[in-house]
Amino acid sequence: ERIFNWKQVYNLKELPEHLIVVGSGVTGAEFASAYNRLGAKVTLVSSRDRVLPGEDADAAELLEKVFEDNGLRVVARSRAESVERTETGVRVHLSGEGAEDTPSIEGSHALVAVGGVPNTAGLGLDDVGVKLADSGHVIVDGVSRTSVPSIYAAGDCTGKLALASVAAMQGRIAVAHLLGDALKPLRPHLLASNIFTSPEIATVGVSQAQVDSGQYQADVLRLDFHTNPRAKMSGAEEGFVKIFARQGSGTVIGGVVVSPRASELIYALALAVTHKLHVDDLADTFTVYPSMSGSIAEAARRLHVRM
Template sequence: MRIVIIGGGPGGYEAALVAAEHGADVTLISREGLGGNSVLWDCVPSKALIVSAEAMGWMQSAKRLGVRLEGGHDLATRTEIDMNAVMDRVQGLAFNQSADISKKVGRTGVEIIEAEARLLDPQTVEVEHRGGRSYRVSADIVLIATGSNPRTLPGCEPDGDRVFTSRELYDLRELPERLIVIGSGATGAEYAHAFARFGSEVHLISSRDQILPSEDPDAAAVIEDSFERWGMVIHRRKRAADIERGADGVRVETTEGEWVEGTHALFCIGQIPASGGLGLAAAGVHVTDRDAIPVDGVSRTNVPTVYAAGDVTGSMMLASTAAMQGRNAMWHALGQAVTPFRDDAVAKCIFTEPEVATVGMTAEDIAQSQVPVRTVSLPIARNPRAKMRELSEGFIKLHAMAGSGLVLGGAVVSAQASDLIAPVSVAVHNRLSVQQLAYAFTVYPSISGSLQEAARQLMDRA
């Protein structure tokens, strides 16, 4: 079978690996290095940046842990950030990861082409190289995995000097003295957290009463408290309307007429599916008025030979989601057994400090549910391992169905929450009970022990 994949992000390259493993003839066309937004501009670089920010946080706690410089000097007072070195490391990691993915995919026999591509019909792709050379490729199946682009406001476009989105941010070589972050969702919160730890004066503009509006309200409250204790100013119930740039800084005007002044501004107001210029209309592929390509549980579009995966579908814009959609598309196209994609089983994490990881049913879902649900929430501060590490913020929360004890979801707000959510994710995906989760062994002392304890308590309540 001949498969052509347009887009080299997680949805594209994971699909290519699966298709090649099943003997398909695969061509992957990407306008940039493999990895897409996730590896080159978003997930990998942003999380690498946050690791440097966490190191600054470690310096703050070193004295309490008995670690200090020779002569008794406090590490926190002698530490500063080298933004140039941080960005060099971040960009190096991103490009190295992209190169590693290219080698891995290439070893499977996939043909990788760096070019633009568009559909001429449901089974014909036109490839256009930068030099102007173009040709056509026939395909039995086409997968669209072109990702998304940062959303901007008219008149507030990034210039790479004072105004940024995540695309331009990594060219920044000096620490912003006063950074305005517009948008308080996951991306805005992560960058605000990082630069506050680096030492910037951060102003976070949030359109809601509480930051992280899509997350567990208790988790959002923990992060808000952490932000404000680090000196961040949160401008609640405000939206950016305009921006003025000067030689020494910027001013952001909100819809309420307030002006927020800073040296730099970073827009984190969402992503727009990158579906333009792909010839989708010529192929008869339906696109929503928000530029998304709707798909079913196995990543099919309305055209039988065209599949789509990742951000371009407008669903959860996560690397893990894109990868699973891409794999599902290939398994289904190649006649393999496949489990339809389940939104309720997607684990996600916000890499603030503490991290916020969730899976399954949310507090909002529970409030609207007709099913009786029991919840247990345990503070991280009571966990013995957390005490050793001086972790005082956060909690572990589990939701289970009353009667059966079926695990419906959970939230972990803690250091390494991105790893700690895994057992809950397995339980939700496999429809395990709290009894099964409670009977599993955990290491003592470990923060995961609190997951087991929460499950044990739910055995009685559920």
């Protein structure tokens, strides 16, 4: 009634007075953002230094600023040890560095958003020889084929990124392979993904962390949307576009977009990454003026290397 996982929370009929969200990953951040925008008081418990610890640091920092501006409280470096029902709501008990100042938090409801496990038990997979990982995920190859050549698997049960777009691509690849059609195996490094917070955070290809670690050598250009006239008209200036171009060649190898409907804007960068386009290819393509996509072309222009 008051303590939910991410599926059960949809049963709520009324807006929580104070929702405590345990987990600062994608699911936790999305629900925290949504209920904050709906008008509920929200507290987000993060075991790490910030929200979205596995995502672009600039994007996560901006999102946390937006959270703060909207009155959403983030309790960082705190791990939820337990959640209990009280007479009037719930109490979340914390441990860790952040718990020294805040040993517990009381609210009306709690959402525990800390991941899930594959529901593959009892399907008879062992009986037909389909191999599972120790985690319970179905082991598949690049064309979605299991250890039994005539059986394919797609979606979250395979242990790939748990995204609908990944599941759909795995399914299309499986059908193409089954029919003997030409295909390309699943290429996770080309995956475009989106976090449906407000603003949204979309990414594709190489990340800032991979560049900072030296795994990739890239020129990086970030362009904030407060310079974009369409963003000003829309009141959507809290955001940016970031492009990663391979040093020496100018090939687009990654990108980040933080804005409303970033899920739509990332497609241009996904095309560039997938088809190895040059920053000049983006820069030389006409964009509508004014438009949010104009910032993608402008960022690409700033990465141009004079020959």
